[in-house]
Structures are given as structure tokens and as C-alpha cells.
Amino acid sequence: MALSNDVHVHCTGKMQRSLPLLQWLSLFSLVVLFFLRTCHGDVGTAAHYSPPYLPTTCYGSDTSEFPSSNLFAVAGDAIWDNGAACGRQYLVRCISASVRYACAQNQTIQLKIVDYINGIPSPSSASNTTMVLSSTAFGAIANTTTNAPAINIEFQQV
Structure with missing residues (x-):
């Protein structure tokens, strides 16, 4: 015991x-x-572009594929995936930029990929970026008054 x-x-x-x-x-x-x-989420870069937004590589001249919010983007080579990026939705937020105060704090948007970067007349700041955002999308996450040509973003496919 x-x-x-x-x-x-x-x-x-x-x-x-x-x-x-x-x-x-x-x-x-x-x-x-x-x-x-x-x-x-992944980290990349984003620039912005202005109208005209049509035609697109993904949808031609079909405006019904554009979100009514105008929160859309063009895919860069990093996410294009041989066209599979068409229609993908991403959550995107600005995390930094070369210009102080360029990011709108605590702003995350959901956007849709509607085109490929080689299909648009891209500004010089758009080359080698992950996404090129519509003016509306860019303005929603970045302070456009800072004139930042490109921003660093965090993005996640929805």
C-alpha cells in the first residue's frame, strides 16, 4: 500500500x-x-488611372460588369494569372507611400478586377504595380491631395 x-x-x-x-x-x-x-493578406503596390475605362481585356465594352460603386482595378502581372483574375474580388487597404499622409487611415475597400495592365494606357507610376485602381478606388484608400503616384497596399482575395 x-x-x-x-x-x-x-x-x-x-x-x-x-x-x-x-x-x-x-x-x-x-x-x-x-x-x-x-x-x-499579401503586400503589393498600386497606382491609379482615370477614364476612359473601356474597353477592358476582361469584359470588352460591357459596362454591366463594372461595380456600381466604381471600386474596380486593373490586374498587374503579379495577380493576372493568365486572365483568371478577371472578376476576382479583393479587399485592399493602403499601408504606406513615399509621400507622408498619403494613406487614408483605417480604410479598406472591396474592389473587382476588370482589366489587365497591358490593356490600358498606363501612367508611368503603374508599371510593375500589383494593381492599378480606378480614380474612385484610389481616392477611397489614399488621400489624393498628397499627389502620391503610387502606394503600398495590403490585399486579400475575397
Whole structure:
């Protein structure tokens, strides 16, 4: 019987020592899962362009494919995916720019890809960008009064 009590005390003591380690591992796992679920956006660059927006590589002259909000963009080579980007929706926010105060704080928009960058007469700031945003979309996430030619963006496909 004494042997039985020693084993029980030994097992109980061992579990008490490992409990904080298990708590830390559980907490660590929860934190990792939280960040994996909330931080999965990509980072890129965006410029802007003005009308005319038609015709587009994706939809030709069909204006019904444009969102009524005018929140749309042209895909750069990084997201074009041989035309599969047509119609994709993205959440986009400005994260920085070469001009101070260019980003509109806490503004995220949802936009639709309607064209390919090689299909538009692009401004020089648009070359090698991830997206070229309509004037409306660009103005929603960037302070246009700063005259930033391009901005750094975080984007996530919806």
C-alpha cells in the first residue's frame, strides 16, 4: 500500500509540474491559430488611372460588369494569372507611400478586377504595380491631395 501511495504522489506531482507547460503550449497554439486566420493578406503596390475605362481585356465594352460603386482595378502581372483574375474580388487597404499622409487611415475597400495592365494606357507610376485602381478606388484608400503616384497596399482575395 505504501508503494501505491508513492506512485500516486509521484504521478500527481509530475502532472502538476507539466500543467504550466501545457498551458503555455495551449496559449501559444491559440495565438498562432489567431494570426494564421487573421494575417493572410499579401503586400503589393498600386497606382491609379482615370477614364476612359473601356474597353477592358476582361469584359470588352460591357459596362454591366463594372461595380456600381466604381471600386474596380486593373490586374498587374503579379495577380493576372493568365486572365483568371478577371472578376476576382479583393479587399485592399493602403499601408504606406513615399509621400507622408498619403494613406487614408483605417480604410479598406472591396474592389473587382476588370482589366489587365497591358490593356490600358498606363501612367508611368503603374508599371510593375500589383494593381492599378480606378480614380474612385484610389481616392477611397489614399488621400489624393498628397499627389502620391503610387502606394503600398495590403490585399486579400475575397
